[in-house]
Amino acid sequence: MGNASRRFDGFFKSEFRVNEAVGRSVSYVRDGKLLGGNSGFAHIGTYRFDGDAIAVEVTSRRHNFGADHQSLLGSDISTIAVTGRAVGKAFCFEGGSPQMPNAIFRSVMTPLDESELAAPGTIGEGGISNGLYSIHLKILDGMPGGLTGVMLMNNGRILGGDAFFYYLGSYSSSNGRWKGQMVNQEHTPARGEDPVFGGHEIGIGFSGTCDAAGGNLEGTALAGKRSIRFEAELKLICAA
Numbered sequence: 001m002g003n004a005s006r007r008f009d010g011f012f013k014s015e016f017r018v019n020e021a022v023g024r025s026v027s028y029v030r031d032g033k034l035l036g037g038n039s040g041f042a043h044i045g046t047y048r049f050d051g052d053a054i055a056v057e058v059t060s061r062r063h064n065f066g067a068d069h070q071s072l073l074g075s076d077i078s079t080i081a082v083t084g085r086a087v088g089k090a091f092c093f094e095g096g097s098p099q100m101p102n103a104i105f106r107s108v109m110t111p112l113d114e115s116e117l118a119a120p121g122t123i124g125e126g127g128i129s130n131g132l133y134s135i136h137l138k139i140l141d142g143m144p145g146g147l148t149g150v151m152l153m154n155n156g157r158i159l160g161g162d163a164f165f166y167y168l169g170s171y172s173s174s175n176g177r178w179k180g181q182m183v184n185q186e187h188t189p190a191r192g193e194d195p196v197f198g199g200h201e202i203g204i205g206f207s208g209t210c211d212a213a214g215g216n217l218e219g220t221a222l223a224g225k226r227s228i229r230f231e232a233e234l235k236l237i238c239a240a
Contacts, residue, residue: 026161035213040069120156124174
């Protein structure tokens with residue numbers, strides 16, 4: 001087994017380019033599968049090793065139809081095939097997409113620190129399903145702003161994020177209810193992009209309802225000295 005296969009495992013941030021356009025996302029890779037995304041798109045893929053080379057095939061699927069979230073490849077659903085190798089602690093890839101055949105797709109995946117990931121919660125009958133979800137979070141009490149991204153639910157643990165933030169947390173769920181906590185941190189500086197959450201490590205507690213298609217939650221986020229109430233909706237994109 002090559003060195004790349006031993007290290008290409010876990011939670012990563014990605015910066016990718018299609019010619020001169022730039023995007024970012026988070027991804028969780030394990031056992032030949034890749035799940036992740038950002039505020040506009042979910043990324044669902046597979047990978048395989050050929051010595052120290054890694055071949056990745058990803059489908060990018062829009063989950064946010066707002067005008068601010070346009071595909072770098074010009075399509076709501078697109079496919080990408082890349083090949084890469086380890087470069088230091090990161091992994092560098094290059095390839096293309098049939099949706100934009102004359103473009104070169106390049107990406108760099110850098111591991112994120114999972115050391116603060118809490119112990120998993122307890123999952124019972126009727127709990128929220130494992131899988132990749134979109135999350136649309138709205139701030140309450142008349143304050144502007146919110147977050148949109150993807151969250152992976154995995155046996156009582158939460159991994160997620162978007163183009164600037166990543167989430168680590170845990171949850172317990174049964175009988176159509178769930179509750180949990182997360183820490184929201186920057187992987188790319190966001191103060192100029194998000195005046196509410198940018199520049200802070202955010203502690204979040206929540207509770208709500210869930211079913212086979214997703215969930216709803218309400219909670220409080222602690223951003224510096226501010227306590228911010230929010231509500232959010234999650235929709236299942238891909239079971240895992």
